[in-house]
Amino acid sequence: MSAANVKNMIPQLPEENIDMIAATSVLQQQAGDVRQNKPNWQTYAQSKIISNDEFQCVTSLDGPERADYLQKQPSQTAKTLLNMISHITKDQTIQYLLVMIDDILQEDRTRVNIFHDYSAKRKQEVWGAFLNLLNRQDPFIVNMSSRIIAKLACWGKVMMPKSDLNFYLQFLKDQLVEHSNEYIQSVGRCLQMMLRVDEYRFAFVSVDGISTIISILSSRVNFQVQYQLVFCLWVLTFNPLLAEKMNKFNVIPILADILNDCAKEKVTRIILAVFRNLIEKPEEPQVAKEHCIAMVQSKVLKQISILQQRRFDDEDIIADIEFLSEKLQNSVQDLSSFDEYATEVKSGRLEWSPVHKSAKFWRENAQRLNEKNYELLRILVHLLETSRDPLVLSVASYDIGEYVRHYPRGKHVIEQLGGKQLVMQLLSHEDPNVRYEALLAVQKLMVHNWEYLGKQLEKDSEKPNQKPISGKA
Structure with missing residues (x-):
């Protein structure tokens, strides 16, 4: 073709x-x-x-x-x-x-x-x-x-043949990350053009192009480069399959940060267009729902409210603001605490949101962390291994402890996933909050049956004259 x-x-x-x-x-x-x-x-x-x-x-x-x-x-x-x-x-x-x-x-x-x-x-x-x-x-x-x-x-x-296409797209990707490349706008323009062609989009993803764009957008670049690279993400989202995969690369939190800080209308416009596509283009309703939740958690709804107070001549911006406002407000109404928690974990941006310290949440949802082959637990363990943020490490340690406390086989699962060793390594972390949460998590991991022990302690306190149980533990 x-x-x-x-x-x-x-x-x-x-x-x-x-x-x-x-x-x-x-x-x-x-x-x-x-x-x-x-x-x-x-x-x-x-x-x-x-x-x-x-x-x-x-x-x-x-x-x-x-x-x-x-x-x-x-x-x-x-x-x-x-x-x-x-x-x-x-x-x-x-x-x-x-x-x-x-x-x-x-x-x-x-x-x-x-x-x-x-x-x-x-x-x-x-x-x-x-x-x-x-x-x-x-x-x-x-x-x-x-x-x-x-x-x-x-x-x-x-069409450009596959071998030449992969070579060329890899070249463009390498040029993007080249230190102080004065031609980066020209590189961005080439990518903007190439990614308009659907077949070229998958080839770009195959050379890890999305991760490269996100990495650059996470750093400080001028607004023109921001616009060009977000434009590339936008054209990628016209493909439903790529729109469904997009937030696995942490696209929504990164773009939400830029939206919060940017002063250029063209950058605002293209980010809003990406967000709209991430809701409209996926064929799986659940994916669109997850994207909405991710936007809510990334404070996009707050930014939309601010933008609604501004005057725009561009009809596309006005339409996108209205669309996103309606969809995100509906999402907030439908949002379950587990949906909120799952999206936060997947974003990798853990903070002390209310669900973490809710005993009711853990009683009702601890077992759900086993879903999709322990997807959320694997992410928590991965964060323990890779994150350098003390807040993320503290919250991840706490969550693993709560999972073990409320799920009978939790200790075994965490050990199998390599989480126990990682938590124990954090006992010597330089941040006192990380050390404290790691210590609590280790204590929960060392107890064989937390709920049983808690109930026994309550019973024993009610029967002060009961003789101690003899025999080995």
Whole structure:
């Protein structure tokens, strides 16, 4: 199936987001400088570096007759440009050729088919020449090549093959996390374009792309990068399967934090759009319900109330605010204490919310922690092992102790999951609150039958003259 056909199967996205590079981006600024340094094509021809046909082609493309030449000589255009970027070594000339190719495509998107048709007739892949340039040392060449690859992959009638696609998406992911990458907006624009195509979305998830985006959003990045990366999450959520999986990557709490802090309307708008998709797109009602609960727990309803007091001209923002307000308020009414607890545990952001210290909650729900192959218990144990937050460690230790206290086989389950050893390690934690909660949990783990012991102590206190039971314990 062609990229164009796949795109037609998904909702149209705002046209303002289709442009590949913002006018303020480093790449666009440098491209303007590159255009002013035209190579001496005559010298290349005289030195036999390029043929006469290639000379005629490149000079025609470099002048006012470009559109006419492209229409009459599409095959020669593709042949010349692909050959030149593959064989010329001088960085400055490669830069100029890449800007020329990008301009040709930007002027008319259908021109990507010039390159696809030429390669198809020769049973070659169009991607090779540009993918090779991703290995160059010059960052402008690397990022301009990446920009062209995205256009070829998304605007044409040929889908990018799996091996090349995975390589390219891994490249984009690596560029995102590169320290102080001045081209990060260009990388973000390429991703925004690629993830509009449904088939490319799964490939991005397979290279752990969502985790990378969440990791970057968790750090301090400027609002433009925030917008671009949240946009990527938004287009991913148009696929129902990905919308259902999204919050397993802790998307909702992270976006809720950004929503709370952001001052830019475009960032607010795109976050609200993600939240709406996370409720609307999943085919499983239970998943949509869990997403609503996660939003409530992440204080999104409070933010929605604040946003309702502001004036917005954008009708989409107004509609999303009304939608989310209704859905989240209904969710609060339907929310059970166990739903609230389960969502909090899954978020990894434990705090002393009322359910933790409720004896009634643990009496009624301790056994439910065994559901789905001990899913919630496994998360608690994982938090004990990986979290560095004293509050999370304290609450997780307390919960494990309460589970053991209220579920007869709890001690055995926790030992099997490796929780007992982790709790005992926290006895030497630097934080006194963690040490205290770990000590209480260990005491509960060491008692064989907490409820039985409690009842026996009550009976013994009522019968002060009873003789002690002889024999071994």
